Amino acid sequence: MPHAVTFQKVSRHFGSVRAVDAVDLEVEAGEFFAMLGPSGSGKTTCLRLIAGFEQPTSGHIEIFGETAEGVPPYRRNVNTVFQDYALFPHLNVADNVAYGQMIRGVGKAERLRDAEAALEMVKLPGYGARKPGELSGGQRQRVALARALVNKPKVLLLDEPLGALDLKLREQMQEELKTLQKALGITFVFVTHDQGEALSMADRIAVFNHGKIMQTGTPEEIYRRPKTRFVADFVGSSNVLSPAFTRRLGGPAEWASLRPEDIRIGAEGGHEARVTGSSFLGNATRLTLDMAGEKLTVLLPAGSAVPAPGASVRFSWEPSALHLMGTET
Amino acid sequence: MTAAAAPGAILPGRGGLGGALSDAFWRNPKLLLFVMLTPPLLWLGIIYLGSLFALLIQSFFSIDEFSGLVVREFTLKTYGELLRPSNLDIIVRTVTMAGLVTIASAIIAFPIAYYAARYAKGRWKAIFYLGVMLPLWSSYLVKVYAWKLILAKEGILSWIFAKLHLTPLIDGWLALPVVGGNSLSVSPTGTFLVFVYVWLPFMILPVQAALERVPTNLLEASADLGASPRQTFSHVLLPLALPGVIAGSIFTFSLTLGDYIIPQIIGTSHLFIGMAVYAHQGTAGNIPLAAAFTVVPVVIMGIYLWLAKRAGAFNAL
Amino acid sequence: MRSDKQSRTPMGLKIAAGLGLAFLHLPLLLIFLYAFTTEDKSYQFPPPGLTLKWFAVTWNRPDVWEALGLSVRVASISTVVALVLGTLCAAAVSQTRFFGRETISLLVILPIALPGIITGISLRSAFNLAEIPFSFWTIVLGHATFCVVVVYNNAVARFRRVSGSLIEASMDLGADGFQTFRHVILPNIGTALLAGGMLAFALSFDEVIVTTFTAGQQATLPIWMLEELVRPRQRPVTNVVAMVVVLVTFLPILAAYYLTRDGDQISGQGK
Structure with missing residues (x-):
């Protein structure tokens, strides 16, 4: 089984800024992988490189063994839960969730049935007719999750998925995300600046700083045996x-x-x-x-x-x- | 598709021309930008700027006095002609009018904008907004025509003054030099009134926008620091509204400088810049002088815009 | 005491604002009154009597219909051209960060910012130099040039609301550029374009200064009115036409207002 995501010496430069600097990375198939780091450390750019919103300046990216650089986002079997959720304001919840299948030409009845099933999975059954504007932050987050998962992606990317939620809701969602990931067996890659979140949810963590990965390991390893001063200080x-x-x-x-x-x-x-x-x-x-x-x-x-x-x-x-x-x- | 065997991580393209183009645009966003910008840039850059430039060039040509034909040789003779006293008169008259119209518009616009921005709520806000938008967008000629009706000797204004037994007031005003004339519709006063009326909405909107951007807590802070409402107005609100006034004045000033229809219909036989341009390019056929005349408002507006930009007026547009 | 000052409107301000609005609207109302006057030789006030007969007279005037027809055709084509050019410009300026976007904005606004007479005489002398005879298309050329800005202003405001992540979300879910345009961008900017188009139509329908330079012998409705203003021959017919023009331009303005009121406001600077 190939790795879900492989980075080989991947760099992404914006002008003279090295947002991602010669990063090597391997995400195992089926694991819950966290990219942790302060803002501007390059973790989000790495996520966008996997999604296809950015192209590497140099280096090689593989998704399940297939070359990904030069492939536009709409041809990658990878879906994203955006930080601001990015729900389409002109579509209702059901049409938002069914959007991916609509684009792929799935019939209306079938895609709406799948959308309802996905909404049930994220505990929002019967919300299909509402507009995104009528939902709370937590509900929008679930819709965004359903919209991505309904396409059965090979990798699900989550960009600071819980950043906008209040503490109680965040803890509840952490639990649910973990359960969902184990049940579906889909590879989750999620980006966060919150070390507590990364430690409690992820199977493995990559700690980013200045466009480089400082350390990769299980939460226990990262916490107990930090390799650098930065990791020791940033995590805990x-x-x-x-x-x-x-x-x-x-x-x-x-x-x-x-x-x-x-x-x-x-x-x-x-x-x-x-x-x-x-x-x-x-x-x-x-x-x-x-x-x-x-x-x-x-x-x-x-x-x-x-x-x-x-x-x-x-x-x-x-x-x-x-x-x-x-x-x- | 969902029933098919599990798809790989990379899906095949949609194919066809659309798919290929879409891929190309994704790989090279500059290509998309180029495709999007070419039509408008061709239109505005070539047709519009090209015409402006051609006009500018012609102001450096001159006209042969005997044949009346344009001599296509570089000369500053036409600009010399522009600086004759009679032509300078026209420029001074137009700029003075534009300045007065701008000041009057600002004075009338401020209370409307201030009320709409700070006091009008809900439905009244909408009414004020439409109350400015509808006159702004309604036909320019109809607005001028309405004033022809108002200012006519037998029109409503004379009628009102007669009813109030104030007719001598109008007659006295019309007897004054410079501002007076045979009747209101053939006096500089009439021209001024119509200019103010027609351009007023262009002053109200940017001033209102600037006032709305003043955060309420700034005014509360001023009051909290012991300023009276009058002091808050003159030390906080007015300076913050100034960029809006300048933005509005760009419109009122520029529009007055270039207009040739209002002074032609309501006003004396004294020329304004726009009328001079129209006359020189039309009946006189002196395109170089007409072109040189158009350079005057362009230069004035150029200086004005530069000053306005320094005052930060563009953020209020 | 301070809160009193905040909540109560000063009387003087109320009166000044009210007088200002009245100043803006009474002249337009007067137009309506004059359309019904029986007087046909002067602008006498008050009208000696009221009648509806001028509406019938105007209805049967072929020159009015001809001018109206030309204006509607010019405005329609100019609006379409302005919609295409303005939307492209707005998309380019708001979706990408590139060198020179300020210049593009300035270029779009210039035909409105410079006095109309300059645009008019420039185009006319360019037509002369290029030996292009006056035609329907020379009018459209001028009109579309200054209509671009209203579409542009409306579209730019709305594009700003269609955040970049919506487009990314669409592509992420499998839609290529064209599908994203059709399913995400167009539905989100549609009303803004409609509003911009209506304002462009109103702007073109009413334009006279540039038109006098690019129309040659053709008469649009504003040109027809201008001739009546300079040399009044048919006062009652002019009165009726003026009233109809006011009513006709109000409709797209109101429609544009309702299309864009929840969110961005229609931009008032485009005239």
Whole structure:
């Protein structure tokens, strides 16, 4: 079985800006793949390269083993859920969902039946006669999903699909998307800047920065064993320790990542630091520590005693929690 | 199609000329742009700009005084002719009229635009909008004709003044030099009134657009900082509305500069630029001088537009 | 006290705005009154009596019908040309970012921004230079040139609303360029084009300044009226024609307004 999507040294330049810079990428068939990164990191351009809205400046793209560069979007068996949903305002919901089949010449009765089935799948049965303007944001999102899935694409692309929804709805949709993907077995590639979303939904994640992929791996790998300072900081805002600081804490002279929740505060052992601030987060409390000019963030689980700012505390961690990232980067 | 064996990741093309063209346009968006822009650019660039340019060139030709034929040799003689006192009179008269019409339009337009932008709501807003649009778009000649009816000696204006026993007021005004004349319909006053009437909507719309763009909270902020409504008006609203007034003045000024029908129908025998152009190209057959005359409003408008652009008026268009 | 000032309209403003609107509309109403006057030698007010007979007289005037026919034909063809050129221009300007789009906008607006007499005399002298005789088509040429801008303005405003992602969504769902145009772009800009076309028709139907230079001996309805204005011969017939012209131009304006009111407004600068 070939990979769902393969990038070989793919670059996309806009003038002098290298939006995507010699990216190699392999998405497995049937997996839920996340492209994570800050805005302007090239993740959305990669998605658009797969969809066919952009053409690579150089490099080679394959979709299920077939060459994709030079193929227009309407000839790719790939569908997209757009960030702004891009529902056609002049068509009702059923005609929006049936649009792809209408273009392919599927008869009216058949395509409307398929559209209704797709709407049922996204839990909007009977909404076919409404206009997109009459729907809520969450409902539009489901329609956009149905409109893409009804074509049974080989790959479904999702561009920040949950960005415009409020927190509660977003968590619910995350769950549903995951269930849907497992049930349909379609390869999902989705773009997000929200590391929590990527960690909770994806089978594998590619972390982007400055047009390059910094690291690809399972959520566990990305979180536990970040390869670079950027990944450590961007995914879960870890404490990134300089080689000098790592040495002072008893490790080798290498860059290191120490997760805030892995640090324990106690009366004895470990190292001494001063508390410079604390903020209550509901399920935890975030402390900032200062150890002779070096800053550390600590997450205390709910219910722990919170030392007052200015107090002197001792902190320690399990040896396995300190993740080393080499001397470079 | 759905019943067929599972299709691959890349689908075959639709085929045919449409499919091939569509693929070509997708691969090369510049080609599509070229195809879209060629017809309008040919039309406007070649026919229109070409004609304008040909006209400009002819202003550098001259006319042979004996044969009356155009001599196609480069000369500035025609421009020398343009600067004769009698022709300068025409230019000064036209520009003065355009300036006065613009000022009057701005004064009359402002309350209408201000009311429509800030106070009219819902249905009244629509009524105001149509109330400006309908006169704007209704026939230019009919509007001029209406004023011929109004300003005629036996017309409604004289009748009203007679009823109010104010006829001496009109007679006194008409007896004045420069602005007066035999009757209102053959006086510069009449010409001025018709110009203001016909171009007024062109002033209202951009001013209204500019006023509508002033966020309400800006006015509230001004009031909050202790400004009286009058101070808010003169220090906040008026400066922000100015680009709209300038945008409107481009229309009123330019339209007055080039018009030759209104002063011909309602006005004295003194020429305006448009009438001079018409006379020189028509009966006199002096195309070079007519062309040189048209350069005057173009140059004036060029300077005006440049100044307006610097004042940021184009955003209000 | 501040909120009072906000919500209550100052009386002086109300009066000034009302007087302004009255100034705009009373002259047009007067046209309606004069169409019924019995007086046929002068513009006497108030009319000595009212009659409907001038409508019948006008109805039987072949020269009026001829001029009307020419105007309608010129306006129709000019509108079609302006629709094609204006839409192409608007599509190019709004769908792509390219060097020189400001220049294109300026070029489209120029025939309206420059005084009509300049457009007129330029075209006339160009016809002379190229030895093109005056005809139906020389009138259309001039009219289409300045009608492009109204279609362009309406279409550009609407194209802006047809966001780029709608076109991408259509292509993503399998529609090629032509299918996308037919199924997505056209339905979304249709009413704007219709409105633009109606305004272009009204603009052409009414144009006189450029027409005097490009018509030769032919008389459109405005040319016919202009002759009556310069040398009044048939005052009552002119009165009736003026009233009909006002009514006829109101219809497309109202229609264009209703077509575009939810969303962008029809652009008023195109005249």
